[in-house]
Amino acid sequence: MLHTTTPQLILSIATHFLVPLAIAPLFPGIINKVKAAMAGRRGPPLRQPYLDIFKLLRKTLVISNTTTWIFFAGPLVAVGAMLAVELLIPIGSSPAPIHFAGDVILFVYLFAAARFFTTSAALDTGSSFEGMGAAREVSFAVVSEAALIFSLLIMIRFSSGLSLNTLLLAPFKQGSVGPRLMAAVGLFVFLLAETSRVPVDDPDTHLELTMIHEVMVLDHSGPLLAAVQYASSLRLLILINLVLLFIGPPHTGIPILSWVLFILEASATAVLVGIIESVMARLPLRHVPTLLAAAAVLSGLGFILALR
Amino acid sequence: MNTPAYRDTMLAITGGRAVLRADIPVLPMSAFQDAIANAVAKDGCRVVTHFGLPDPTSDELIVLYAVLAHDHTGRLYISATSAPRSGYPSLTPRCFQMHLFERQIAENLAVPLHGHPWLKPVAFPGSVDRRAERSSPFAGADDKVGIMDFYHIDGGQVHEVAVGPIHAGVIEPGHFRFQCDGETILHLEISLGYQHRGVQRALKGGPNKRSWHYAETLCGDSTIAHGCAYAQNVEALASCRVSPRAAAIRGIALELERIANHVGDLGGLAKDAAFLPTASYCGRIRGDFLNMTAMLCGNRFGRGLVKVGGTGFDIDDQLRAELLRRLADAQQNLLPAVELLWNTPSVTARFEHTGILPRKTALELGVVGVAARACGIDMDSRRDHPSGIYRFTHLPVVTAQGGDVLSRAYVRGLEIQHSIAFVREQLQSLPSGDTFTPFAALGADMFAVSLQESWRGELCHAVLTDADGRFEHYNITDPSIHNWFGLAMAMRGGQISDFPLCNKSFSLSYCGCDL
Numbered sequence: 001m002l003h004t005t006t007p008q009l010i011l012s013i014a015t016h017f018l019v020p021l022a023i024a025p026l027f028p029g030i031i032n033k034v035k036a037a038m039a040g041r042r043g044p045p046l047r048q049p050y051l052d053i054f055k056l057l058r059k060t061l062v063i064s065n066t067t068t069w070i071f072f073a074g075p076l077v078a079v080g081a082m083l084a085v086e087l088l089i090p091i092g093s094s095p096a097p098i099h100f101a102g103d104v105i106l107f108v109y110l111f112a113a114a115r116f117f118t119t120s121a122a123l124d125t126g127s128s129f130e131g132m133g134a135a136r137e138v139s140f141a142v143v144s145e146a147a148l149i150f151s152l153l154i155m156i157r158f159s160s161g162l163s164l165n166t167l168l169l170a171p172f173k174q175g176s177v178g179p180r181l182m183a184a185v186g187l188f189v190f191l192l193a194e195t196s197r198v199p200v201d202d203p204d205t206h207l208e209l210t211m212i213h214e215v216m217v218l219d220h221s222g223p224l225l226a227a228v229q230y231a232s233s234l235r236l237l238i239l240i241n242l243v244l245l246f247i248g249p250p251h252t253g254i255p256i257l258s259w260v261l262f263i264l265e266a267s268a269t270a271v272l273v274g275i276i277e278s279v280m281a282r283l284p285l286r287h288v289p290t291l292l293a294a295a296a297v298l299s300g301l302g303f304i305l306a307l308r
Numbered sequence: 309m310n311t312p313a314y315r316d317t318m319l320a321i322t323g324g325r326a327v328l329r330a331d332i333p334v335l336p337m338s339a340f341q342d343a344i345a346n347a348v349a350k351d352g353c354r355v356v357t358h359f360g361l362p363d364p365t366s367d368e369l370i371v372l373y374a375v376l377a378h379d380h381t382g383r384l385y386i387s388a389t390s391a392p393r394s395g396y397p398s399l400t401p402r403c404f405q406m407h408l409f410e411r412q413i414a415e416n417l418a419v420p421l422h423g424h425p426w427l428k429p430v431a432f433p434g435s436v437d438r439r440a441e442r443s444s445p446f447a448g449a450d451d452k453v454g455i456m457d458f459y460h461i462d463g464g465q466v467h468e469v470a471v472g473p474i475h476a477g478v479i480e481p482g483h484f485r486f487q488c489d490g491e492t493i494l495h496l497e498i499s500l501g502y503q504h505r506g507v508q509r510a511l512k513g514g515p516n517k518r519s520w521h522y523a524e525t526l527c528g529d530s531t532i533a534h535g536c537a538y539a540q541n542v543e544a545l546a547s548c549r550v551s552p553r554a555a556a557i558r559g560i561a562l563e564l565e566r567i568a569n570h571v572g573d574l575g576g577l578a579k580d581a582a583f584l585p586t587a588s589y590c591g592r593i594r595g596d597f598l599n600m601t602a603m604l605c606g607n608r609f610g611r612g613l614v615k616v617g618g619t620g621f622d623i624d625d626q627l628r629a630e631l632l633r634r635l636a637d638a639q640q641n642l643l644p645a646v647e648l649l650w651n652t653p654s655v656t657a658r659f660e661h662t663g664i665l666p667r668k669t670a671l672e673l674g675v676v677g678v679a680a681r682a683c684g685i686d687m688d689s690r691r692d693h694p695s696g697i698y699r700f701t702h703l704p705v706v707t708a709q710g711g712d713v714l715s716r717a718y719v720r721g722l723e724i725q726h727s728i729a730f731v732r733e734q735l736q737s738l739p740s741g742d743t744f745t746p747f748a749a750l751g752a753d754m755f756a757v758s759l760q761e762s763w764r765g766e767l768c769h770a771v772l773t774d775a776d777g778r779f780e781h782y783n784i785t786d787p788s789i790h791n792w793f794g795l796a797m798a799m800r801g802g803q804i805s806d807f808p809l810c811n812k813s814f815s816l817s818y819c820g821c822d823l
Contacts, residue, residue, distance in 0.1 A: 039588035128469040132804070135490075199654065202582035206476035207808035209469075210580075281654040282582035284662065285491065285805035 024233040025049035034274025056226035074121025075227035081114035082234040092262030122216035133215035143292040150299035151183035182302030184246040189295035191239040314343040318385035326544040326756035340389035358409035379692040398424035405674035431501025461487040480818035511782035527820040533762030535614035537769040540758040548747035552739035554618035559697030563727040566763035568597035589645035618744035659714035663810030665798040675794040677765015682715035689761035750777035786820030
């Protein structure tokens with residue numbers, strides 16, 4: 001997309017950065033609404049995640065004596081990494097404002113950095129629950145990251161660059177549908193795992209022993225917990241966006257229309273997540289790596305097909 | 309075939325009957341212990357309860373009572389022995405079912421038991437008074453609530469996880485100490501006893517105005533079952549015969565209690581597996597059954613429904629028609645919700661092979677109720693030791709073979725259906741007559757024992773009266789006392805992340821163990 005004037009460029013960058021920040025908490029709200037509707041309940045209002053975040057921001061922090069600065073760094077790095085990712089990845093049909101050859105690697109590493117600091121903050125509390133959560137998070141990530149990397153490799157094979165903008169925008173022109181669909185399915189499982197949804201994790205449970213993500217932030221409170229929740233909303237939106245990019249977003253050429261279409265598509269994906277969560281039980285924890293490995297294998301097969 | 313020796317030395321009775329204390333054979337300690345060990349090991353008896361009380365004639369002695377159940381013949385075997393306060397050898401190494409009972413005796417009567425493999429208090433000391441009461445063998449060792457020795461495994465890879473006593477849900481206090489190797493549980497120790505209710509002590513000297521209310525609130529979700537057990541004991545002591553109509557209403561209430569709790573548990577299991585449809589349905593339908601109990605007596609948990617001598621409330625024709633209609637409605641709603649559990653592969657995959665309690669272990673531990681039937685153990689007090697309405701109407705006993713969460717859920721699902729059929733049948737053919745039979749004073753120097761199959765499993769009330777016909781000792785054995793260790797064994801070698809689901813599948817009581 002070419003930008004003729006500087007104000008237009010600034011407007012487009014501002015939109016790219018700010019719109020996702022504003023709408024991110026909407027999607028957990030949509031998932032909860034779908035789950036409530038499937039269960040015959042009215043459910044919390046769509047704006048509930050916003051209200052929760054504002055409520056938490058007004059609260060004071062309760063901090064354990066055993067923690068150090070790492071405890072603070074966890075949620076802050078998680079938010080920071082997601083903000084950086086948001087600038088690196090095309091959203092809908094809006095190209096990423098920051099792009100350079102190899103930014104795809106930075107993209108993967110930013111997820112890893114957020115994970116590293118979240119798990120470190122969990123270990124920092126010295127709680128056995130949080131230690132278990134951190135161990136689960138890291139060991140599952142070994143498998144699930146493979147799905148992400150294989151999916152990106154497929155797009156690298158189909159395009160001629162190493163920048164997310166060239167990889168992901170307008171993929172209808174590049175490569176065959178099969179590998180891209182396989183990658184999208186693999187990425188969807190990656191999304192479920194990363195955002196602690198059923199069948200990998202249960203976001204609603206109060207049972208610490210079964211949690212993965214939630215258990216790592218049990219000790220966080222007030223604004224830090226708000227940061228955790230905001231970061232996970234952003235992560236959900238970014239990953240939904242990534243899945244949509246693989247299937248291929250409509251390219252209308254009119255920015256406002258594209259954004260509206262993107263929000264509708266993202267909402268539909270959130271509804272799908274909500275439906276999956278409403279109709280199936282969670283996997284036993286020992287079977288989770290099998291599911292993640294299946295996703296990685298699917299993406300890997302897609303990559304092999306793409307190599308032909 | 310030779311009759312086993314214990315049948316000659318112990319007194320055989322059936323549940324819900326009172327006997328003179330003088331008729332209970334007092335055996336020498338070694339004969340008492342041999343009889344129990346042989347009956348359990350060789351003849352398939354279960355230890356129903358075992359308790360001790362101070363000997364009124366001597367400060368140096370205590371009196372121990374044991375009640376065994378032989379399920380095939382429907383007999384209970386009772387005997388007593390005298391033991392010195394200075395200590396005696398523990399029977400637990402030979403008969404594992406005694407372990408918790410012996411710990412309670414050691415704690416309550418300050419008697420050291422020699423050779424008990426894990427002798428420590430069952431409850432934490434409550435008030436300063438109780439701490440002062442407690443002398444050897446636990447003197448000074450445990451001054452603070454929550455401080456206790458736990459089984460500990462050393463090793464570089466082993467980590468310890470402590471859960472509770474304060475939990476994330478609104479439940480009662482209980483502490484769970486896991487020794488884990490990664491995600492695998494090597495050992496789980498469960499420590500209850502935070503509540504210091506003192507109900508058994510408060511029941512001493514009864515019956516008085518309060519006794520009934522204590523009995524009814526022993527365990528809130530088993531109000532009817534505990535109420536029936538208490539009422540049956542007092543009725544047996546007072547030679548009161550309950551009218552058929554009252555017995556039928558008690559049966560209806562017991563089964564409604566069972567249905568409501570089983571429905572709630574199936575919903576809870578679905579919720580713990582993150583399966584929303586059944587969780588949502590069952591949460592509501594449980595309320596339908598609780599409301600039926602409320603229609604009987606005005607309280608959703610059935611308080612005040614049972615009373616000594618009969619029931620506090622009658623069922624008129626209008627209420628009967630309304631109950632039948634609601635029962636049909638609730639059944640129609642419930643069956644698809646429960647079927648959904650068995651027909652959803654992700655749910656059965658989650659339940660199957662999770663938390664397996666081997667049949668042999670269950671028999672050794674004397675596990676009762678749903679947990680036992682899910683291991684293929686064909687036992688049900690309603691059939692084996694029937695009282696009240698169950699002497700005339702039989703409910704099929706449901707068993708499953710897996711011993712896992714799926715089996716425990718499946719047994720519940722089928723029991724709900726049988727119970728609904730039973731309630732319908734009883735409502736349709738309710739005997740005529742009064743619901744209350746007046747009764748006289750309680751017999752003096754008697755012993756009565758009453759077994760009830762609560763929804764959780766067999767519960768036992770045993771009572772001794774003094775020369776004035778007052779309760780000298782009232783002993784309550786909730787099914788949870790038999791089953792908590794079963795849960796610990798089911799978790800051994802399992803995944804720590806499966807614990808909440810397994811815990812729900814046993815669905816045991818905390819307060820029922822802290823009397």
